[in-house]
Amino acid sequence: MSELLVVSTITPAMEDRLRSVFQMTHVADISLPEWLPKNAAGVRFVLTDGGTGLADDFLAQLPNLEIISNLGVGYDGVNTDLATARGIPVTHTPDVLNEEVATTAVMLYLAVWRNFEAEMAHARSGRWAANGNLPLPPTADGRRIGVLGLGRIGKAIAAKIAPWASEICYYGRSKQDVPYRYFDTLAAMAAHCDVLVNIAPGGEATHHLINRDILEAIGPDGRLINVGRGSTVDEAALIEALRTGTLGGAGLDVYENEPHIPEALREMHNVVLLPHVASASIETRRAMGDLAVDNLIAWKEGRPLLSPVPESASLV
Numbered sequence: 001m002s003e004l005l006v007v008s009t010i011t012p013a014m015e016d017r018l019r020s021v022f023q024m025t026h027v028a029d030i031s032l033p034e035w036l037p038k039n040a041a042g043v044r045f046v047l048t049d050g051g052t053g054l055a056d057d058f059l060a061q062l063p064n065l066e067i068i069s070n071l072g073v074g075y076d077g078v079n080t081d082l083a084t085a086r087g088i089p090v091t092h093t094p095d096v097l098n099e100e101v102a103t104t105a106v107m108l109y110l111a112v113w114r115n116f117e118a119e120m121a122h123a124r125s126g127r128w129a130a131n132g133n134l135p136l137p138p139t140a141d142g143r144r145i146g147v148l149g150l151g152r153i154g155k156a157i158a159a160k161i162a163p164w165a166s167e168i169c170y171y172g173r174s175k176q177d178v179p180y181r182y183f184d185t186l187a188a189m190a191a192h193c194d195v196l197v198n199i200a201p202g203g204e205a206t207h208h209l210i211n212r213d214i215l216e217a218i219g220p221d222g223r224l225i226n227v228g229r230g231s232t233v234d235e236a237a238l239i240e241a242l243r244t245g246t247l248g249g250a251g252l253d254v255y256e257n258e259p260h261i262p263e264a265l266r267e268m269h270n271v272v273l274l275p276h277v278a279s280a281s282i283e284t285r286r287a288m289g290d291l292a293v294d295n296l297i298a299w300k301e302g303r304p305l306l307s308p309v310p311e312s313a314s315l316v
């Protein structure tokens, strides 16, 4: 009988800790359609992640589920309305990844302006000697940088990217007490800035917030950096804007249909592409894993949860 069902990829260290405390099954080791009918009633704990989430119909098949631990800060893959209605708290892994994700955002920012993906391919291709250098790219220095989602990570990005900024701006639903310029519409900020950095949560409220109009407002000399969620950007509009030059370039870590990156994007030279690895260092994934496991152990031992999501506040 398994009390813990793990549907996320986990590190060996996480697995060791989990197996020392829980009767555990990993979804990779079973045929879920065969396993679930016989074992669903015993599942009290689920460990998932931002990319995998927990589909509504899956949740409905776990009648005795007590808690969902999400390995990652973004939990748009879990329906917190449904979970809360059933009295199931959800936990996530805030703060421990702020600096790592900010570092990735800065690296994407620099790589995009200085055309590093194309430059690196050029160096490896052996064509430098015969063809000389690629055309000069624009500088990354002195840019007006707009952050969509100035939260925990957004603030870390603003601090880390400051050496390259002539001005840092932000858009969110509320003005904050920060030394950055607030815009009360995304369109106005996109028109003002050279680069838009998205680090807002996914989900319905931000779905396709970055649409064709916003991409046009960023403009042919502007760049988009997306380390938030793929769902926030209308990917078809992004491909079109990059193809026509309406948008100058993009640095992307996240996509609408992960792990699939559209071929059109993969073939473009004005984009820098990463496979959703903004938090993916050994140290940061260890910290995230520890927190995700600590939440499950705390629940099992009847102690307070360490990092419940705000929607679960009434349950803990």
Ligand code: NAP
Binding pocket: 073, 074, 075, 094, 095, 097, 101, 148, 149, 150, 151, 152, 153, 154, 171, 172, 173, 174, 175, 199, 200, 201, 202, 205, 206, 227, 228, 229, 253, 254, 276, 277, 278, 279
């Ligand atoms: P956070 O502290 O909750 O910050 C979220 C920010 O987004 C807040 O400033 C909030 O400001 C703004 N926001 C929320 N809803 C919005 C809306 N509908 N329209 C405009 N702005 C909105 O979250 P965080 O810890 O910084 O994480 C942010 C997100 O980054 C996560 O949810 C996740 O999706 C993504 N992420 C991605 C990776 C990766 O590997 N690529 C890693 C970690 C996190 P207001 O409330 O004022 O609107």
Ligand code: 8YV
Binding pocket: 049, 050, 051, 052, 071, 072, 073, 074, 075, 097, 276, 278, 279
């Ligand atoms: C994780 C993330 O890689 O924290 C998040 O929201 O997107 C990333 O840090 C993700 O949860 C794993 O799928």
